Amino acid sequence: MSVLVYIDTLNGSIAKNAMEAVYYGSKIGSTTVVTNGTIDEGALAELGKYGAQKVLIHRGLSSNDSSQLTNLVVAAAEAVSAETIVFSLDLTGRSVASRVSAKLKAGLVVGAIDLPAADGTVKVNVFSGKAYGNVKVNTAKKVIAITPNSIGIEAADGSASVEEFSADCGTAGIRVKEVQKQEGDVLLPEAELVVSAGRGLKGPENWGIVEDLAKVLGAATACSRPVSDIGWRPHHEHVGQTGLAIRPNLYIAAGISGAIQHLAGVNGSKVIVVINTDPEAPFFKAADYGIVGDAFEVLPKLTEEIQKLKAQN
Amino acid sequence: MKLLVCISKSPDTTSKIEFTDNNTKFNEGGVQYIVNPYDEWYALVRALELKETLGGSVTTITVGTAADEPVIRKALAIGADNAVRIDSEAKDAYYTAYQIAEYAKSGDFDMVLCGKETINYNGSQVGGMVAELMGLPFVSLATKLEVDGATATVHKEMSGGVEVVEVNTPFVLSAAKGMAEQRIPNMRGIMAARTKPLEVVAPADCDALVSFESYALPDAKTDCKYVDAGNIAELVDLLHNEAKVI
Ligand SMILES: Cc1cc2nc3c(=O)[nH]c(=O)nc-3n(C[C@H](O)[C@H](O)[C@H](O)COP(=O)(O)OP(=O)(O)OC[C@H]3O[C@@H](n4cnc5c(N)ncnc54)[C@H](O)[C@@H]3O)c2cc1C
Numbered sequence: 001m002s003v004l005v006y007i008d009t010l011n012g013s014i015a016k017n018a019m020e021a022v023y024y025g026s027k028i029g030s031t032t033v034v035t036n037g038t039i040d041e042g043a044l045a046e047l048g049k050y051g052a053q054k055v056l057i058h059r060g061l062s063s064n065d066s067s068q069l070t071n072l073v074v075a076a077a078e079a080v081s082a083e084t085i086v087f088s089l090d091l092t093g094r095s096v097a098s099r100v101s102a103k104l105k106a107g108l109v110v111g112a113i114d115l116p117a118a119d120g121t122v123k124v125n126v127f128s129g130k131a132y133g134n135v136k137v138n139t140a141k142k143v144i145a146i147t148p149n150s151i152g153i154e155a156a157d158g159s160a161s162v163e164e165f166s167a168d169c170g171t172a173g174i175r176v177k178e179v180q181k182q183e184g185d186v187l188l189p190e191a192e193l194v195v196s197a198g199r200g201l202k203g204p205e206n207w208g209i210v211e212d213l214a215k216v217l218g219a220a221t222a223c224s225r226p227v228s229d230i231g232w233r234p235h236h237e238h239v240g241q242t243g244l245a246i247r248p249n250l251y252i253a254a255g256i257s258g259a260i261q262h263l264a265g266v267n268g269s270k271v272i273v274v275i276n277t278d279p280e281a282p283f284f285k286a287a288d289y290g291i292v293g294d295a296f297e298v299l300p301k302l303t304e305e306i307q308k309l310k311a312q313n
Numbered sequence: 314m315k316l317l318v319c320i321s322k323s324p325d326t327t328s329k330i331e332f333t334d335n336n337t338k339f340n341e342g343g344v345q346y347i348v349n350p351y352d353e354w355y356a357l358v359r360a361l362e363l364k365e366t367l368g369g370s371v372t373t374i375t376v377g378t379a380a381d382e383p384v385i386r387k388a389l390a391i392g393a394d395n396a397v398r399i400d401s402e403a404k405d406a407y408y409t410a411y412q413i414a415e416y417a418k419s420g421d422f423d424m425v426l427c428g429k430e431t432i433n434y435n436g437s438q439v440g441g442m443v444a445e446l447m448g449l450p451f452v453s454l455a456t457k458l459e460v461d462g463a464t465a466t467v468h469k470e471m472s473g474g475v476e477v478v479e480v481n482t483p484f485v486l487s488a489a490k491g492m493a494e495q496r497i498p499n500m501r502g503i504m505a506a507r508t509k510p511l512e513v514v515a516p517a518d519c520d521a522l523v524s525f526e527s528y529a530l531p532d533a534k535t536d537c538k539y540v541d542a543g544n545i546a547e548l549v550d551l552l553h554n555e556a557k558v559i
Contacts, residue, residue, distance in 0.1 A: 008472070015472075064471070066441060066451045091472050095453040095487075098441030102410060107522035110406075110436045121526050128432050130330040132529045139522050173450025173484065177466070178477040187473050193559070217559065228490075235456065235490045236470065241326050241432050242350050243490065250558040261326045267531065271556045273548070274537070284537050289551060293542030305549040306559065 001029030004082035005052070006073050008092045009039040010064055017148035017190050019050050021088040024146050026051020027115050028084055034076040034165065036061040036069070041162045048158035054080075056165035064092050065172035070099040075167030077104070077141075087145040090189065097145040107137035113150035113247075113268075128241040128264035147268075148190045149247040188237060191220035194248045194269075196239065198224035198262075200255020200276065200295055204232035209299040210254065216306045222246070224256050240265035252302075254295040258283025275299070314369035314460065314482075316360045317417055318393065319427035319439060321403070322377065322384040323349040326432065332528045339433075339528070348384050351428025353391065354495040355488035359458055360426050361392045362493060367460060370394045372420075376403040376412045382511070389506035390498035396511045404521035406434075410442030411519040418447060423482040424465075429454055429489040437487065444485035452480055456491035 005025040007018035025031040031051055035044070036058040044055040056076050061068060073096060077085055085100060087093035089111055101108035113132075114123040121134040122144060188194065195214040201207065207221075214221045221237060228238040239246055241264035251269035255276065256262060263286050266272070274287035275298045284290045291298055324330075324344045331340040348357075360371045373388045375381055376399040385396045399412040417425050425447075430437035437453075444451030456475065457468035463482050468475050470489060498506075540548045552559045 011473070066444070066453065070445065091454060091470055094437050095441045095451055098406070098410075098438040099445040099451065101438070101522070102407060102442040102445035105407075105522065108406065108438060109523065110434075110438055119526075126434055126525075126528070127324070127330045128435055130530075131332070132531070133434075133525045134527045134529075136524050136526045137522065138520070138524060173480055174452060175479045176476055177479055179471070179474060180477070181474040189472075238490065245435070250552065250556075264326075271552070271558045273552070286534055287537040288534070288556065289548060290537045290539045291542050291545075291548065292539065298542055298545065301545040302548065305545050308546075309549055309553060309559070 001084065002080050002082045003029040003031045003084045003086060004073070004077045004080055005031055005033045005086040006069070006093070006096065007033055007035050007088065008064065008090060009035045010037045010062070012039050014039070014043055014047065015190060017088040017090055019047070020148065020151055020153055021086050021146060022047050022052050023050040023153040024115065024151060025084075025086040028086070032056060032076070032080045032082070033160070034058075034073060036072060038062070044162045045159045048160035049155040050153060051158070052160040055160045055162045057162060058165050058167060058169070060166055061169050063172050063176070065174050066095040066099050068169040068172055069096045070103055071169040072167055073100050074103055076165060079165070083140065084142045084144060087143070089145040089147050093145055097143055101143045104141055104143075105139065106141035106143050107139045108143040108145065109135045109137060110145050112144050112146045115151070125245070125268065129245050129268050130264050147247060149192065182236065186214070186218060186220040188220040188222055188246065189244060191246070192248050193217050193219035193250045194222050194246060195219045195252045196222035196224070196256060197227070197254045197295070198256030199226050206296070207233070209296065209303070213252070213299050213303045213306070216303050216310065224262055253283060254299055256283060257281050258286060314363055314367050314423045315421060316364065316369065316371045317420060317422040317425045318352070318357050318360050318371060318373050318388070319413055319425065320352050320357065320373045320375045320385065320388045321349045321428070321431050322346040322381050323431050323433045330530070336527050336529060346381075346384055348387050349428055349431045351430060351432075351488060353388065355490065355492040356426040356428050357388055357391060357393065358493035358496050359488060363460055372397060374399070374413055374416060376401060376409045378402060385511060386506045387498065389509045389511070390502040391496050392502060395509055398511060398513050399516050400513050401516040405523050406436045406438035407442060407522045408519050410439045410446060412516055413439065414443045414446035415517040416514060417443065425485045427485075427487050429487050440485055440487040447485070450480050450484040452478065452484060452486045454489045455486050456489050458486065458492060
């Protein structure tokens, strides 16, 4: 079966969630990757390690306009007679996948967290992580958008052939005026390690201990909804049912009570550590490791101990 | 401005999620429905603000059965002028988007707004599909929206930051947190909503492209392992050697 995987490489590198999408595709069939922009040919050839046979790059298109990218993906899908098109459910993938699905009238599975089962159904998160659903696609052509951090990937030997590809992608309806980069190195949606804090931290001036821990771990920072609502932290850090749903390997929650709406966004995490002064805090029921204690004492100590560990290794 | 806002229902966020019929159906017993928060708090309220400053009208559209009317009346109580209900279950995202696009094509709207995603199926598909079916630009995950004549300036989330973009009407937009502040309907709004027009339209012919075959609940967590607050070195050891996550 021919599989096409779209990845976003506009920032000049290949993110982990893009590798996951390629790897996912290669487990379904013979995989071609399509992308656009100015990324190095060498970096694209490396995708062979994750199972790509071939990479098509449209150098003439430098935008992330969903309408133009839809035309690109549809043209590439035609060129390789793709039966399944795979996206990572990152911010670009979200909007392009739905347009491609509508344009091709190909059923779309959003938020896949596993490879298709033997009966063809694909497992997804529903109810903001409170349950799973198994989705069946009723059309011959399929589009699958996978949740970042859901599948483990392994690199093998291999190199993909890289070919220039061009297609008439139409004009962009959207004109980019300005790009404001977010501070901090690790992006929350794709982060493997996350340090998160809630109202228990008492005020924005106390976030230094959260950031220090995140820094030694190489983690992203997150927060509960009230914390972003009152402006202690930026909105893009808000996790939960009405914020971001994340699936890191490690989620450390300090001073967060663990309300059902908060848990919905984080219970896909592989390991959860909860730090709370209240032994009855509901979050402990969802935790793997718990510390009943004061975040103002525990977080700095944890930072110190992790520094020690890093120094040994 | 003529604005169309897509309104979907979703179960109250405290609902217990359970399934029946051999795990093939969501158990609606005892479930309270609310207006999907992203549709209500951000898309609808920003549309109302634009109408208040620029003039025009706000119409809501819902693909749903008569059982969804309380949710539609809530949107009217918050301030929408009139509502349209496409009389059918929302079979899947494509079916829903197709119905909305068919209606919107005939309406000469300057903007179609929807929420970033619903909190039940979390698909975030409808906006992009409506845009494609109507051949319009799609501005996704908008956190700020200003309109000047036929041009809108939008802040939208992008991987690792925010993009400020310009787009001409008509277009489709999905609204994320930051766009507006939640409004609580007042008594006058609630009374007025009872008599505002709610047009029921027959669905257009369209097949669903996907179906949910079955559901499952996550495995219950095994018991939490407690570590003494005075012994953080032990926690680090467990995370390193047992859980192997650091
Ligand atoms: C429709 C709807 C949607 C929602 N969506 C979301 C969502 O997406 N995400 C979300 O997070 N919430 C959401 N909420 C809000 C949610 O219900 C909770 O109110 C919120 O998560 C609580 O935030 P918190 O845990 O930071 O604060 P609190 O509930 O106030 O908890 C603070 C915790 O800190 C502990 N604490 C205090 N001092 C210390 C200390 N020194 N050290 C350690 N611990 C300490 C306390 O014991 C307490 O457990 C939603 C609510 C509704 C109604």
